[in-house]
Amino acid sequence: MKNNEQIIQTDKQQISACLSMDEKNKIDHLLEHYPQASGASIDALKVIQKHRGWVSDTAIAALAVHMNIPLSDLDSVATFYNLIFRRPVGKVLLHPCNGVSCLLMGYRKIHQRLQQNLNISDGETSSDGRITLIPLPCLGACDKAPVMLQNEHLHKRLQTNDIDLIIKNLDQDQTGQKYGGADNDD
Amino acid sequence: MTINIAPTHPLTQHLNIDAPLDLLNYQKAGGYEGFKFALKRTHDEVLGIIKDSNLRGRGGAGFPTGLKWSFVPPPNVSNSADSTQTRYLVANGDEMEPGAFKDRWLLEGAPHQLIEGMLIAAHTISATVGYIFLRNEYTIAAQRIQTALDKCYEAGLLGKNILGSNLSFDLYIHTSAGRYICGEETALINSLEGKRANPRSKPPFPQVAGLWGKPTIVNNVETFFNLPNIILHGADWYQSLGRHKDAGTKIFGVSGRVKKPGLWELPMGTPIREIIEIHAGGMSDGYALKGYQPGGASTDFLLPKHLDTPMDYNEIGAIGSRMGTGTIIILDDKYCPVDMVLNLVSFFAQESCGWCTPCREGLPSASYILQQIENGKGKLEDLDYLLDIVEMVAPGNTFCALAPGAAEPLQSGLKFFRDDFERHIKDQCCPYCMD
Numbered sequence: 001m002k003n004n005e006q007i008i009q010t011d012k013q014q015i016s017a018c019l020s021m022d023e024k025n026k027i028d029h030l031l032e033h034y035p036q037a038s039g040a041s042i043d044a045l046k047v048i049q050k051h052r053g054w055v056s057d058t059a060i061a062a063l064a065v066h067m068n069i070p071l072s073d074l075d076s077v078a079t080f081y082n083l084i085f086r087r088p089v090g091k092v093l094l095h096p097c098n099g100v101s102c103l104l105m106g107y108r109k110i111h112q113r114l115q116q117n118l119n120i121s122d123g124e125t126s127s128d129g130r131i132t133l134i135p136l137p138c139l140g141a142c143d144k145a146p147v148m149l150q151n152e153h154l155h156k157r158l159q160t161n162d163i164d165l166i167i168k169n170l171d172q173d174q175t176g177q178k179y180g181g182a183d184n185d186d
Numbered sequence: 187m188t189i190n191i192a193p194t195h196p197l198t199q200h201l202n203i204d205a206p207l208d209l210l211n212y213q214k215a216g217g218y219e220g221f222k223f224a225l226k227r228t229h230d231e232v233l234g235i236i237k238d239s240n241l242r243g244r245g246g247a248g249f250p251t252g253l254k255w256s257f258v259p260p261p262n263v264s265n266s267a268d269s270t271q272t273r274y275l276v277a278n279g280d281e282m283e284p285g286a287f288k289d290r291w292l293l294e295g296a297p298h299q300l301i302e303g304m305l306i307a308a309h310t311i312s313a314t315v316g317y318i319f320l321r322n323e324y325t326i327a328a329q330r331i332q333t334a335l336d337k338c339y340e341a342g343l344l345g346k347n348i349l350g351s352n353l354s355f356d357l358y359i360h361t362s363a364g365r366y367i368c369g370e371e372t373a374l375i376n377s378l379e380g381k382r383a384n385p386r387s388k389p390p391f392p393q394v395a396g397l398w399g400k401p402t403i404v405n406n407v408e409t410f411f412n413l414p415n416i417i418l419h420g421a422d423w424y425q426s427l428g429r430h431k432d433a434g435t436k437i438f439g440v441s442g443r444v445k446k447p448g449l450w451e452l453p454m455g456t457p458i459r460e461i462i463e464i465h466a467g468g469m470s471d472g473y474a475l476k477g478y479q480p481g482g483a484s485t486d487f488l489l490p491k492h493l494d495t496p497m498d499y500n501e502i503g504a505i506g507s508r509m510g511t512g513t514i515i516i517l518d519d520k521y522c523p524v525d526m527v528l529n530l531v532s533f534f535a536q537e538s539c540g541w542c543t544p545c546r547e548g549l550p551s552a553s554y555i556l557q558q559i560e561n562g563k564g565k566l567e568d569l570d571y572l573l574d575i576v577e578m579v580a581p582g583n584t585f586c587a588l589a590p591g592a593a594e595p596l597q598s599g600l601k602f603f604r605d606d607f608e609r610h611i612k613d614q615c616c617p618y619c620m621d
Contacts, residue, residue: 033358034380035272035315035398041380042363073380080382080539081363083322095323099284100483101441103529104521137533138284138483139323139367142325142441143448144515152325 018062023051027066037067041077045084054085057183089132090125092170094118095149099138105145111135113163131170141160192423196415197408198451201295208332209337218343220414225351229260236413239419240433245278245369245406246481246510247587248499256310256399257393274402275313275355275376277304277410279320279327280362280369284533285482287401287585288437289407289448293320293327296411297334303356303410305343306417308355311403316357316445319374323363328361335359349469357467370586371404372396373539384541385586388416408437430455430496440466442472444518449513455501459493461514473518477602481510481529484591486598487517489545506598515567522618523603524610527595528556534592544579545589551575559607562615569607577587 019027032044048059060078062072067123078084096114108184114133118126125132141147145158148166155166193199200207200215207215224232237252258273277300293366304316311619320328337359338344346354365383367373372386375397375411396402412434417422425433433456439449449580452461458480462468469475477487480497481526486507488495495501517526535549552575555568577599579589600607609617 015348033317033360036379038380039378039398043360043378046361046363069380076382081365083364085361098527098529099533100515101285104442104515104517136323136364137536138282138286139267140281140287140290140321142285142287143439145441145447149323178581183294 012065015058015062016065019048019066020051022068023047025061027175031067033180038069038073039076040067040071042081045074045078046083049085053091054088056086088125088129089134090130092131093149094131094133095136095139096133097137097139097141097145097147097149098135099142101142101144107146107161110146110148110158110163113160113168117163117167125184131167165180192419192425193415195435195564196293196419196427197299197422197437198295199409200299201292203291206295206297206334209341209343210295210297212381217298217414218302218305219300219559220417221309221343221489222349223307224306224417225286225349225353229310229312232306232417233296235417235421236310236434239416240421241409241412241416241424242432242499242513243406244408244412244436246484246508248509248523251409254393254405255307255311255403258390258403261575263311263421267294272361272398272400273311273314274397274400274610275304275308275311275316275405276374276397276402277316277318277407278369278371278374278404279318279324279407280366281324281407281509282321282366282369282537284530285441286439286480286482286511286513287441288439288449288513290324290327290435292407292411294330295323297327297331298338299414300331300407301343302340302358303413305348305353305355306413307403307405307410309353311401313403314354314356316355317360317370317378318357319378320359320361321368324361324363328359329466331359331421333512334480357553365539366533367539367586370588373586374404375402382539384539387585402510410588428454428498430498430501432498432500436497436512438465439513440516441513442478443470443518443520444468444516445470454499455496457494457496458488458514461497462493462516466514469518470507473520475516476519476521476523477517479515479517480507481512481594483533484587484594485510486594487602488598489602508594520618522560522616523599523606524556524560524616525618527599527603528553528560530591530595531556534588538588542585542589544584547591548575548579549589549592552592559610562610564607564611564615566608566611568611569600571602576600 026047027044030040034040048055060074064074146158148155241251242248346358364366368377368383370385373383377383392402427434435451436454438452439445450465475490477489479485488507492505499509531555535553538545540546558564576593579593581590
């Protein structure tokens with residue numbers, strides 16, 4: 001019969017196995033940057049998100065075991081930072097800037113056109129699951145307002161017609177996707 | 187031997203936004219000479235130069251950099267435990283204040299100048315480990331800095347016994363995951379420790395007990411950019427760059443309805459009028475200047491009558507605003523001031539970390555009332571209630587400067603554009619026809 005410690009150990013191994021070797025290697029490398037494991041929490045969550053597109057409860061549990069830090073600590077971090085996604089998002093993330101400079105230069109029309117074209121509200125994902133719309137305040141390109149971040153690509157000096165073109169190009173070219181991929185556990 | 191001629195644009199002399207200088211070319215252009223110069227001097231000598239230069243922190247508050255550094259307890263050679271004490275150095279590249287876009291330019295355009303500035307600071311305060319804290323969205327900057335860091339390690343400019351000296355310094359990038367509050371010094375430290383970015387109470391100040399309880403200096407990216415040339419050319423040269431009382435140059439910027447929005451390195455003390463009318467080319471055709479925020483979203487509005495004020499910390503303070511980040515946001519006559527204030531206050535309400543009550547409850551409440559007024563459902567007594575909130579979140583009533591920062595455009599907006607607020611309420615609609 002197994003004693004409690006053995007059961008916990010087996011549980012831990014099973015939970016930790018939810019992380020891929022690639023994820024673990026990247027996280028272990030980041031752990032070297034900090035004197036305490038907790039310092040790598042945000043980086044580690046971002047590694048998982050880069051691989052899976054979002055961060056599930058299972059992934060956080062696995063991370064807590066792998067990094068040997070309390071699950072509650074990781075959960076409190078994951079729920080605080082707005083760019084850690086706690087539910088699935090599309091592979092295409094559209095972040096129109098709603099900071100003050102972009103607002104003054106025509107954000108509202110851009111935003112309306114996005115919502116109409118995609119037929120979704122802020123924070124929602126298109127019905128085919130490919131595109132998520134999340135406005136972000138100030139992308140640090142105020143002299144090129146209004147701007148929008150498409151994953152890691154910045155669209156500058158946008159006009160409403162540009163939005164139609166950007167979305168049309170997304171339909172044609174599905175390879176320009178930088179998030180998601182790899183192993184989905186949920 | 188590189189001949190060092192004092193530059194007129196010390197912050198941007200090496201800046202190339204399309205293709206930043208690599209290590210070799212940065213060194214050929216005189217890069218890392220300031221660090222080598224500093225390395226030959228004692229900590230106190232370098233600290234003295236920085237203090238004498240009157241460099242003030244470029245993150246927004248304008249705290250004297252030399253003074254900040256001097257609070258780090260000196261290494262006590264007689265106490266071996268203390269002399270080996272870890273000290274941290276952090277570059278704040280979180281830049282999330284709406285309307286601020288200067289650090290991105292510097293980070294993408296001259297990553298080696300940031301590293302050189304940090305090396306000078308590391309030598310001065312005997313830092314052993316450094317972090318470059320970048321906001322999530324600055325991916326180009328992160329890639330370019332990582333390339334620069336790798337080259338520096340290869341060349342012995344980072345790591346153990348740098349250039350054969352006693353200085354050992356490791357430098358890492360930390361990319362954030364959102365939240366404006368991370369730009370607050372103590373919240374940033376909590377974030378680096380892998381916690382929620384709630385600000386800490388002071389004292390203890392980070393200079394004494396910061397990251398993981400160790401002495402820590404956090405400086406803005408632009409502050410570090412100033413250091414190499416100050417060391418090379420001296421405090422007197424640096425002071426002579428300013429056109430008014432403050433020393434050096436600064437990255438100034440303009441966004442909004444001007445002909446040429448952008449960023450420029452200009453002497454401290456350059457009048458606001460010159461920045462808007464000459465460098466930014468004046469207002470776009472068909473638009474007139476109604477007001478402006480001189481240094482980002484958290485600074486009080488100013489009016490056209492203030493245009494001849496020099497961009498100096500104390501001068502801008504004297505007319506009721508702050509220099510902040512030095513990036514000016516233009517309010518034109520065609521845009522509704524109530525809607526602009528609503529956007530600003532909503533931003534701060536969203537970004538409140540929720541730690542203290544006045545901020546967590548006060549800002550959403552202000553945002554709701556502003557939305558009502560903008561929608562034509564406001565009442566005159568709402569304006570008094572908004573002023574009550576301004577008082578409620580005043581400095582001293584909140585844990586950090588986030589809510590007081592939100593109150594600045596709110597209270598100055600209510601003061602300068604009161605007619606617009608009242609018209610929304612009397613007409614029960616927004617009189618502006620906006621994009």
